Amino acid sequence: MAEEENKPEESPLSIKRLTSAFAAMLGRKPGASEEAPPREAAIDTRSITEALLFVGRPDNQPLSAEAIAATMRDITPEEVAAAVDELNAEYLEDGSAMMIVESAAGYRLTLREELERVRDKFYGKVQQATLTPAAMEVLSIIAYRQPVDLKTIDGMRSQKSQSLAGSLVRRGLVEIRRSPEAPRRVEYATSERFLRVFGLRSIDQLPQAAEFDAA
Numbered sequence: 001m002a003e004e005e006n007k008p009e010e011s012p013l014s015i016k017r018l019t020s021a022f023a024a025m026l027g028r029k030p031g032a033s034e035e036a037p038p039r040e041a042a043i044d045t046r047s048i049t050e051a052l053l054f055v056g057r058p059d060n061q062p063l064s065a066e067a068i069a070a071t072m073r074d075i076t077p078e079e080v081a082a083a084v085d086e087l088n089a090e091y092l093e094d095g096s097a098m099m100i101v102e103s104a105a106g107y108r109l110t111l112r113e114e115l116e117r118v119r120d121k122f123y124g125k126v127q128q129a130t131l132t133p134a135a136m137e138v139l140s141i142i143a144y145r146q147p148v149d150l151k152t153i154d155g156m157r158s159q160k161s162q163s164l165a166g167s168l169v170r171r172g173l174v175e176i177r178r179s180p181e182a183p184r185r186v187e188y189a190t191s192e193r194f195l196r197v198f199g200l201r202s203i204d205q206l207p208q209a210a211e212f213d214a215a
Helices: 015-026 045-055 065-069 077-094 113-123 133-145 150-157 162-170 192-197
Strands: 098-103 106-111 174-179 182-190
Touching: 045 065, 045 077, 045 106, 065 077, 065 106, 077 098, 133 150, 133 162, 133 182, 150 162, 150 182, 162 174, 162 182
Parallel strands: none
Antiparallel strands: 098 106, 174 182
């Protein structure tokens, strides 16, 4: 009983999550029995790397090669980078809609840029009509005051905003940032997708608006 209480929290990159992701992609329930289980060799560095990027992080941030390599035994970040190159080559050859993009923060599995434009055009301004006035208010505060923490947003709105900020993160309009000097301090800022959706090249092109000063 004591051992169960002291069990560490499940990592966002845990084998359990990987198993669930593979099961979802294969249309099976996690843990379901099969007459002929797949060979272990089928799950290689490329497969695990792809699955991790498919699942992604809960905060929607990129995954570093080091973080991916840490989930596998005797695999280096360099081997992860090679696996990413192989996956991208395969996606290109197959005409896949997906690609893995690299930034200073790590890797992210995403739609090809030309298809993201098609998606955004199809759905409109991120289904703007479905954004509640409260969500638009939070998005405006983040856009004009970024990077901004939740306490500041709450103070300016005089009410809790965590669920709304989380919804904007899930939509890909907002991302979470952490300062190296204060890693526990969570701040919100608009994403690259926010710029694409609203037709901006940079935040400097935001329309001039009234100051969002707390009353």
